[in-house]
Amino acid sequence: MIRHTVVFTLKHEAGSSKERDFLEAARQLATIATVEKFEQLRQVSPKCDYTFGFSMEFADQAAYDFYNDHPLHRDFVENRWMKEVSAFQEIDYLPL
Amino acid sequence: MIRHTVVFTLKHEAGSSKERDFLEAARQLATIATVEKFEQLRQVSPKCDYTFGFSMEFADQAAYDFYNDHPLHRDFVENRWMKEVSAFQEIDYLPL
Numbered sequence: 001m002i003r004h005t006v007v008f009t010l011k012h013e014a015g016s017s018k019e020r021d022f023l024e025a026a027r028q029l030a031t032i033a034t035v036e037k038f039e040q041l042r043q044v045s046p047k048c049d050y051t052f053g054f055s056m057e058f059a060d061q062a063a064y065d066f067y068n069d070h071p072l073h074r075d076f077v078e079n080r081w082m083k084e085v086s087a088f089q090e091i092d093y094l095p096l
Numbered sequence: 097m098i099r100h101t102v103v104f105t106l107k108h109e110a111g112s113s114k115e116r117d118f119l120e121a122a123r124q125l126a127t128i129a130t131v132e133k134f135e136q137l138r139q140v141s142p143k144c145d146y147t148f149g150f151s152m153e154f155a156d157q158a159a160y161d162f163y164n165d166h167p168l169h170r171d172f173v174e175n176r177w178m179k180e181v182s183a184f185q186e187i188d189y190l191p192l
Contacts, residue, residue, distance in 0.1 A: 023192065039191065041099070041190065042191075045100075045188035047186045048188070052192070091103050091141055093140065096148070
């Protein structure tokens with residue numbers, strides 16, 4: 001299992017329709033066949049500056065690669081993520 | 097549900113007995129009554145500099161506070177975490 005996470009901040013105002021639209025569009029990523037346990041999260045630690053998070057799991061590296069290369073993911077990164085996210089950090093985990 | 101995560105790097109050499117001992121000691125945190133789904137993880141994204149992660153869940157803020165204030169946690173932070181961790185980032189999540 002590989003858990004892919006990203007914690008991020010949007011350029012949009014908190015609670016705005018643009019914020020809601022971005023998050024709704026991102027839910028399309030969950031329809032990619034190899035994506036498991038897709039979650040949209042709110043980051044709430046005062047010790048961390050980011051405001052949202054996504055988390056998903058893949059069975060193995062091939063499943064992760066399938067997601068990365070999928071047209072839905074590529075389109076989302078190019079047309080939404082790169083335009084609407086102001087800062088982010090990817091963190092990927094394997095069970096220890 | 098509150099998911100408490102921390103991604104971190106140890107001062108110890110990778111694969112060392114000191115590294116193993118730190119991780120083993122941290123598993124005591126899972127015995128605190130309000131801790132759910134305790135996980136020890138290896139951070140593997142080349143886009144992230146940290147090497148390990150812990151993740152755990154709490155039913156609510158009271159359960160999280162119970163953990164934070166618990167002697168086992170306080171002792172671990174003071175005697176292990178502050179001495180053996182070189183860098184870390186806490187990230188806490190609520191379901192969106």
